[in-house]
Amino acid sequence: MFNLNVDIDINSGFCFGVVYAIEMAEDILKEDGQLYCLGDIVHNDEEVKRLEEQGLEIINHERLKDIRDSKILIRAHGEPPSTYQLALENNIELIDASCPVVLKLQNRIKNSYDKEETIYIYGKHGHAEVVGLLGQTSNNAVVFQDLEELDLEELPREITLYSQTTKSTDKFYEINEVLRENGISVKTNDTICRQVSNRDKELRNFATNFDVIVFVSGTKSSNGKVLYKVCKEQNERTYFVSSIQDVKAEWFGMNESVGICGATSTPMWLMEDIKCHLEKL
Known part of the structure; x- marks a missing residue:
């Protein structure tokens, strides 16, 4: 037992635009049991997997051309006018979760x-x-x-x-x-977006307060790569993980403090799962 003291950064996790998109998806999935999403709803494989188990199906723009008479979610990133035009032509109901x-x-x-x-x-x-x-x-x-x-x-x-x-x-x-x-x-x-751009300043402070930083993010997240680098610059013992399986016991020593943080596309439930895992090491 390492007896680690583990804290999660309260400012990490989904930005409000991602929260909005996921809540919309969950509401429709509860009602219909199936929903298409144009592109990954969020750049985090663990969260995408969770929603896919509820009936979410990720499609690309090529696949979109062949779909008709269906509901399709537009994620927080937004879409060009051509997507809306195609939806009209194919009788697609767009569930628009574009970030405001x-x-x-x-x-x-x-x-x-x-x-x-x-x-x-x-x-x-x-x-x-x-x-x-x-x-x-x-x-x-x-x-x-x-x-x-x-x-x-x-x-x-x-x-x-x-x-x-x-x-x-x-x-x-x-x-x-x-x-x-x-x-x-x-x-x-x-x-x-200041909610996103201010994260680097907040993380600079957070990363200096712990012996070890575990940064949780999907590998596709641009925001995750940037914020991981910010943490690494402040604390050399910063490690990038996408899931519990990536965590290595050799990163830690007895009675050390560990800070868990993540990108704007990192779900809080995943950081909480990793916290529970670390506390059992």
Whole structure:
């Protein structure tokens, strides 16, 4: 017995957008016993598995083309206009669980596009949210993950800048500053979700308070990879796990303190299960 003192970070776990999507899915599954979801409802295999056992079926956009007369859930990341158009054509009832923060951002980008502004989006290439944002511009906006992707000398002298909602606030404003220093007039739209962006600051404090940090996240979660790195920078004894099976006893010593935290896509029940497991070591 290691006699570990284990605490869970109260700020970790699902953001409100993910909570909203999962609650909607659970309500329909209780009523109908089956529901399609376009893409993983959350980037966490354990949570997806739990919902699949209740009747959730994950589909991709290719499969969507062949489905008719059914209910399909749109997850928190949102979707481009083409998905809504296809749903109309195929008599699909869309259960729209798009995060309100994402929907607001989509609307603002659409307004900018209608005004024929030159739109740049700071975000991850191919990310589901970014695909939805690009769709508001008929895929005419420029997406970049890092300033190195852009030729600052060739950039238009006036641009409208947006960001994926889960990006770092500090990095977003650093980008703004560099663009302005290079003579580019930037119409800045800060649409970053503070519930997500503040997690890194909270975790920096949390990670320093324990001997060992167990970071719980799905391997597909971009947010998880970023926040794990934040914890690792503060506490070298930080370990990434996706399930109880990943936990190794050799990480711990007698009477040590252990902090459990996770991404915005990490379910609290999973962190609680890992806590119970550690307390039995």
